[in-house]
Amino acid sequence: MLDENLISKVIQSALARGGDFAEIFVEEKSNFSASLDDSLIEELTSGTSRGAGIRVRFGETTGFAHTADLSESSLIKAAQAAASLARNSTQRVAQVALTPRHFVPLDPSKQAPNSTPKDNKIALLMRLDAAGRSAGAAIRQVSAGYADSMRRFIVANSEGTFVEEEQVRTRISISCVALGDTGMQTGYETAAMTMGFELFDETDLEELAQKAAMRAIQKLSARPTPSGQLPVVLNGQGGGVLFHEACGHGLEADHIVKDSSVYTGRLGELVASPLVTLLDDGTVRNQWGTYGYDDEGNAAKKNVLIQDGVLVDYMWDHTQGERQSRSSSGNGRRQSYAHLPMVRMTNTYLMPGQQTPEEIIADTERGIYVAKLGGGQVNTATGDFVFGMTEAYLIENGQITAPLRDANLIGNGPEVLANIDAVADDFAIVPGTCGKDGQSVPVGCGQPTLRITKVTVGGTASA
Amino acid sequence: MLDLVTIGQSVIDSALANEEIEAYLVRESETAIRVYESDVESLTSADSSGIGIRIVSQKRVGISYAGTLEPDEIARAVAEARDNARFGSADPYAGVASPDDVAPANLDVWANDLGATSTQAKIDAAMSLEKATLSLDKRIRSLNSANYGDVSAEAAVLNSRGVVAYTRQTYCWAWVYALASQNEETQTGYGMHASRDFAGLDIEHAANEAAKKATRMLGATKPTSGLFRAVFEPDISSALISIISSTLSAESVQKGRSIFAGRLGESVAAAELTLVDDPTDKRFFSAASFDDEGLASRRNVLIENGELKSFLYDSYTGRKDDHPSTGSAIRGGIAGSISPGPRATMLAAGDASPEEIVAKVNDGVLIQSISGIHSGVNPISGDFSVGAEGIQIRNGELQGAIKEFTIASNLQKMLKDIVSVGSDLTFRPGGSAGVTLAIDNINVSGS
Numbered sequence: 001m002l003d004e005n006l007i008s009k010v011i012q013s014a015l016a017r018g019g020d021f022a023e024i025f026v027e028e029k030s031n032f033s034a035s036l037d038d039s040l041i042e043e044l045t046s047g048t049s050r051g052a053g054i055r056v057r058f059g060e061t062t063g064f065a066h067t068a069d070l071s072e073s074s075l076i077k078a079a080q081a082a083a084s085l086a087r088n089s090t091q092r093v094a095q096v097a098l099t100p101r102h103f104v105p106l107d108p109s110k111q112a113p114n115s116t117p118k119d120n121k122i123a124l125l126m127r128l129d130a131a132g133r134s135a136g137a138a139i140r141q142v143s144a145g146y147a148d149s150m151r152r153f154i155v156a157n158s159e160g161t162f163v164e165e166e167q168v169r170t171r172i173s174i175s176c177v178a179l180g181d182t183g184m185q186t187g188y189e190t191a192a193m194t195m196g197f198e199l200f201d202e203t204d205l206e207e208l209a210q211k212a213a214m215r216a217i218q219k220l221s222a223r224p225t226p227s228g229q230l231p232v233v234l235n236g237q238g239g240g241v242l243f244h245e246a247c248g249h250g251l252e253a254d255h256i257v258k259d260s261s262v263y264t265g266r267l268g269e270l271v272a273s274p275l276v277t278l279l280d281d282g283t284v285r286n287q288w289g290t291y292g293y294d295d296e297g298n299a300a301k302k303n304v305l306i307q308d309g310v311l312v313d314y315m316w317d318h319t320q321g322e323r324q325s326r327s328s329s330g331n332g333r334r335q336s337y338a339h340l341p342m343v344r345m346t347n348t349y350l351m352p353g354q355q356t357p358e359e360i361i362a363d364t365e366r367g368i369y370v371a372k373l374g375g376g377q378v379n380t381a382t383g384d385f386v387f388g389m390t391e392a393y394l395i396e397n398g399q400i401t402a403p404l405r406d407a408n409l410i411g412n413g414p415e416v417l418a419n420i421d422a423v424a425d426d427f428a429i430v431p432g433t434c435g436k437d438g439q440s441v442p443v444g445c446g447q448p449t450l451r452i453t454k455v456t457v458g459g460t461a462s463a
Numbered sequence: 464m465l466d467l468v469t470i471g472q473s474v475i476d477s478a479l480a481n482e483e484i485e486a487y488l489v490r491e492s493e494t495a496i497r498v499y500e501s502d503v504e505s506l507t508s509a510d511s512s513g514i515g516i517r518i519v520s521q522k523r524v525g526i527s528y529a530g531t532l533e534p535d536e537i538a539r540a541v542a543e544a545r546d547n548a549r550f551g552s553a554d555p556y557a558g559v560a561s562p563d564d565v566a567p568a569n570l571d572v573w574a575n576d577l578g579a580t581s582t583q584a585k586i587d588a589a590m591s592l593e594k595a596t597l598s599l600d601k602r603i604r605s606l607n608s609a610n611y612g613d614v615s616a617e618a619a620v621l622n623s624r625g626v627v628a629y630t631r632q633t634y635c636w637a638w639v640y641a642l643a644s645q646n647e648e649t650q651t652g653y654g655m656h657a658s659r660d661f662a663g664l665d666i667e668h669a670a671n672e673a674a675k676k677a678t679r680m681l682g683a684t685k686p687t688s689g690l691f692r693a694v695f696e697p698d699i700s701s702a703l704i705s706i707i708s709s710t711l712s713a714e715s716v717q718k719g720r721s722i723f724a725g726r727l728g729e730s731v732a733a734a735e736l737t738l739v740d741d742p743t744d745k746r747f748f749s750a751a752s753f754d755d756e757g758l759a760s761r762r763n764v765l766i767e768n769g770e771l772k773s774f775l776y777d778s779y780t781g782r783k784d785d786h787p788s789t790g791s792a793i794r795g796g797i798a799g800s801i802s803p804g805p806r807a808t809m810l811a812a813g814d815a816s817p818e819e820i821v822a823k824v825n826d827g828v829l830i831q832s833i834s835g836i837h838s839g840v841n842p843i844s845g846d847f848s849v850g851a852e853g854i855q856i857r858n859g860e861l862q863g864a865i866k867e868f869t870i871a872s873n874l875q876k877m878l879k880d881i882v883s884v885g886s887d888l889t890f891r892p893g894g895s896a897g898v899t900l901a902i903d904n905i906n907v908s909g910s
Contacts, residue, residue, distance in 0.1 A: 031798065038718055040554055042524065044547035047540060047798055049513070049530030060502040066509045068531040081508055084582070118550050141719050177720055177843060184722070186843050219844075227871065227908040228688045258499070260607045260642055262649075340505055374838035377850070381607070381642055381651045384867050386850035388838025407848040408839035410869050410908075456685075458839070458848040458869025460906040463688070 001026050002052075006072060007156045008098055014056045014079035015158060021057040021322075022079075023157035025295065026070065027337040032113060033147040036125035039133075044118060053337040054082045057319070061085055066338045096160035110168055111196035113148035120197070121146050124205060128174045131206040135213030138220060140184075141177040142209075148197070153337070155297040163297035169288070169442060170199045171431070176213040180220035187215030188390065192431035192442070194290045215372065215391050222403040225392065225459025231367035232409065232455045233360055233395065236352075238372045239430035240445035243278055244348050245376040245385040246413040247271070249436070251280075251305050252331075252343040253320035255380045262383035262414055263311060271311045272417035275353055275450075278306040280315055282330055282346030288431030289347040289443040296332035296341050303329050305348075317343045335439040345434060349446030353423030357449035360422045362398040368457055369393045369400050370409075375432070383413040386458075408458045416452055424449035467619035468629055470532055474516065475621050477541060483519040484541075484623045485559040487755065487794060488512075488532065491616035494582070498589040498609045508582065515797035516544040519558050523551035528797040559622040560756040560778035560788065567752040567759040568743035572632040574660030577613050585611050588637060588666060595670035596639050596654070600678050604649075607640040613661075620757030628757035634659055634748050636892060637669045643677035650683060650864075652676025653832070657748060657892050676831055680852060683864035686909040692827035692882065693870055693905040694820055694856065697889035697897030699830050700810075705895040707874060708740065708805035710842045711765050711773075712791075713780035722845045722875055723771060731771045732878035737811035738766040740775060740791065747807035748892040756792035756801060763789045765808070777803040809896035813884035817899040820883050822859040828907060829854040829861060830870065845874040868909035872902070880904050 007024055014022035028050040035042045051068040052075060065081035067074050125144045132142040148170045156162040171192035178185050189212040191203045234242060247263065255261035263271060272278075282300030284290055291300050296318045304312050316324075317332030320343055333344035361369065374388025392404045429446035457463070467488040474486040490512040497504040514537055515528045525548030529536040551557075593609035613635035620628045638655035654673025658664045695703065715721035723731060732738075742750050742760035754760055756778055764772050776784070777792035780803050791803040821829065834850040841847075848871040855862040872880070885899030 034550070035800070040552040041550065042552070042554075043526050043800060044550050045526040045528070045798060045800065046543050046547060047528035047530075048536075049528075051530065060499070060504060062505040064505060064507040064509075066507075066511075068511060068513075069533075084508075085503060085506055118547070122550055143718075179719070183845065184720070184843050186841060225848075225871075227869075227906050229910060258607055259605060338509065338511065340507065375835070376838055377834040379651055379834070381649050382866070384834075384850070384852075386835035386838065386869070388835060388848075390838075406839070406841055406844065406846045407871060408835045408850055408869050410835075410850045410867055412867055456867065456869060456908050456910070458850070458871050458906075458908045460848075460871045460873075 001028055001152065001154055002070060004098060004100065010054065010075045010079050011156065011158055013076050014054055014083050017083050019056045019058040019083060021158055023155065024052055024054050025153060025155045025337055026052045027151065027153040029149060029151045029336065030114065031147065031149045033145060034121055034125060035145045036129055037143040038141065039129055041122055041125065051337045052078065054078045055340065056082045062340065064340050096158065098156055098162040099160050100162040111198045113150055113168060113170065113196055116197040124172060124200060127205050128209045131209035132174055132176045132213045135210050136217045138178040138180055138217050139176050139213050140179045142174065144174045147171045155295065157297065161297040163293045165291065165293045167194060167291055168196050169194050170196060174209050174212045176216045178216035178220055182220055185216045185219035187212040190431060192288045193286045194288060195286045218403045219405065222405045224461035225404040225407040226457055226461050226463040227459045228463030229454050229456050230463055231364055231451060231453055232457065233364055233367060233369045233451045234373065234447065234449065235371045236357065236424060236426040236447060236449040237428045238370055239432065240349055240447035241373045241376045241387050241432065243350055243447060244345065244445045245378040245387055246416050247278065248345050248348045249378050250380045250383065250413055251314045253314045253316045254343045256314050257320050257323055261380045266311050269311055270309050271414055272306055272309045273420040274309040275420055275423045276306050276309050276417055277351040279304055279351065280345055280348045284347050284429065284444065287347045287429050287444040289345065294330050294332045295334045296328060298328045298330045298332060300346060301330040315343050315345065317341055333441050335441060339439050342437065344436065344441050345443050347429055347444030347446065349429055350448060352425050352427045352448040355422055355424050357424045357426055360424055360449060360451050361395060361400060364395045364398060364451065367395045369395050384410065385413055386410045410456045410458060416455060419453045420450055421453050422451040467617055468621065468627060471619050471621035474537060474541060475623050478623045481520065483559045485517040486621050487515040487797065488619045489616065489797060491614055494585055494613050496586055496589045496611040498593050501590065503586055504608065513797040514540060515794065516540050517559065518544040518548045520545065520548045522553045522555060522557045523548045524557050525551060526800065556779055556782040559624055560626055560758050561624045562626050563758060563787065565759040565761055570743065570745050570750055570752050572659060572745055572750055574633045576661045577615055577633045577635055580661045588664065592637050592639050592666045592670055595666060596641050596673055599670060599674040602643045602645050602678050602681065603641050603674055604644040605642050607642065609639045611637050620753065620755065622757060626757035628753035630751045630753050632751065634892060635661055635664055637664055637666055639669055639673045641673040641677040643681055645681045648681060650677050650680035652680065679854065680864045680866065683866040685867045686855060686865040686907055688908050691905055691907050692824050692901055692903050694824060694827060694829045695900045696829065696831050697887060697899060698891065699833055700900040701891065701893065701895045701897030702833065702836060704808055704810060705805060706840055706842055707878065708738065708765065708808040708895065711775055712802065712804045713774040713776045713784060714802045716774050717780060717783055720843050726771050729771055730769045732766050732769045733881040734769040735813065735884055736766055736769050736878065736881055738808060739764050739811065740805050740808045742807040744807060746890045747896065748890065749807050749894045754790045754792040754806065755794035758788050758790045758792065761790045775803045775805060777801060806894055808894065809888060810884050810898050812886050812888045812898060815883055815885055817885050817887055820885055820899050820901050821856055821861060824856040824859060827856040828865065829856055842874065847872050847874055847877065868907055871906040871908065872904060876904065877902050
């Protein structure tokens, strides 16, 4: 995208007025998407964005500028804009010579999105539509979406980092609407991986559509969800958003450094049930939150955050690491070249335990069984978090019984983590999109089936 | 630098025979400043631009975009949209908007002072926000950050049926997230103020709001579960209004996804309730003379005294229903598709002040923040369940703070259960205005 000499020149120009650190991030991203609704291929959308973000740090201050124009003059102008606050800085660092790490694709067998005919992509949507509609007479509407992206970037900095990275992601989703006497209900499913069109060699589209459709149909007979505190069993296939919200965000170092997380100052302490061993792992092959290098040029790592209930470490990017004189944990990410990087999760998951899911359900007298989780949100400073359920059932006398309507659950992170009293031996990672400070990045969330002894369930029926 | 309409015209001129083409062009400048402990933590300044192309050929739609206005990239995007159009399903209603005879409102929503204000003055605004918030109460122990941001944006829409529309707007905002602590306990509060021009930015307002919200939550407990009247503060009701308005999109109705399909003329809400979408009202930060398809914005009454009056149409859904566009086309940025939706919705204000509304509550909750809207509100089934924080109300008076509970009901039911609409219309960036709103029969789930 840009040659090494020009990159070096831009970094020098960014440091011309002083500063502790300068970085250039050059990105080119091509996206393609197709949508089906009402049995019509509504539209195909494609496009490319390309640009560079330049940041300069001096002391605690970061200057940032970005441009879509990759000409030398425009890049130098952006470098000067990023450095504009540095005029009073007396700090000077010498730029270390760039040491290019030559790019090796993570998985060379990739079927690149741009080498796959558009017809083949559309055909997938037609299959989803047909399979969703044939799942039952109650299905009245099906919409489906296909999207792929190819993101290439170079990141280089004054410490000598020079990294080139390519990330290919492919995703498909289906949403079904079922109509019955009780009104309308919805079911949604998605498959998304950091890989090319080969995703569909291993994805059973008909099963995906069937699951989404059955979820909508089941809920037509759903009862109002109880309101109040109950034991909750979360299915291992249903997504790990619980940990993403209950402690994931709270373990991001930017919240720790500003003392705006309930986990600040608790390293080495018991912060969860001893059954909890939690990892953030950007290296899991092909998962949605996986990459080779992060957006600051540090290799993705497998980081243990909580070991047997004890807090081991937080997640770090370059800036927060520098503040604590330690290295990044490979968690510096940004939505695009037009955004500043910050600490973000990759694939966050709980390690499996010993029991079987069936044992845990049979051992629950009365409670809620959540087969599929929705999204969530957390206030890291108070630890209070919510997460949604989009397929859930009542547990009565150790049996899964009546389906329940959608609702949110609310809890406090450290309390909920302490209240996990059973962890099963199954496991799955589910793709999701994580939002923070207005930036969205792809992540994975994983867990085995587990039980929380007490969580507040936000329904409308008496518990 | 060429103006957007000139660039757009050259795109329209490149249309092939038997092809409809639409260009949506944007150019904007932004500033974002974050201050922490009297240092500028980050300063972002940038100009960006881009173009979205929609081509309709043989009733098939193709879309493309480019994150730049360079001629080569635009030409590539046009070629790509043309190729994409070959793969869409033929749809007799597909097409770009035809000019109609609605005259655009003349809206002055551009302030020159944003561009003329120095970066240092903007940094000073964020610094003074931090200082003001910290000095309001000893219990405010820190701020996650104090922020200043502004945007000056221009957009143009042109199409081969003769639409030519140009809009521009500015706004700036200051926001702060305060942490209050007492006896090992921490609570948070968010405060913000927004203005068209730099001169109108009220730093004190944002500081007071954050400090008040954070400190009044100290000592919060988990409430007991039950059925209560909930009084929603304006920031929260604006989110509710925006969700409810989105179900009135003609697209949702035509595709069988709206809880209001087939209910025009019926009573769907309490008789006190009138819901209007009016992007020509310049009090909205989303006010604009044209919609994202280039048709003039207009005032649409959606619900009047509880009766469902109209859905929101763009040109495509309008052709399908033989109904004129209501000027409600929304585009999710240059890469987004076009669909009809609420652009500037508000409830007709009532007579009661927020204090009077609270005074009428025997046993209820005042809601100051909610969480989990994405996971807990389903506009298709109408199910509503979100996390909340607020203040308990007993015998008409605000009592102790409460947290870590959910509130739940159903959107259709909530519309019917509205008991009062406040007089305090509040405009914030976003497509809906807030107002103090009291709703009965809200399920509180706590301990």
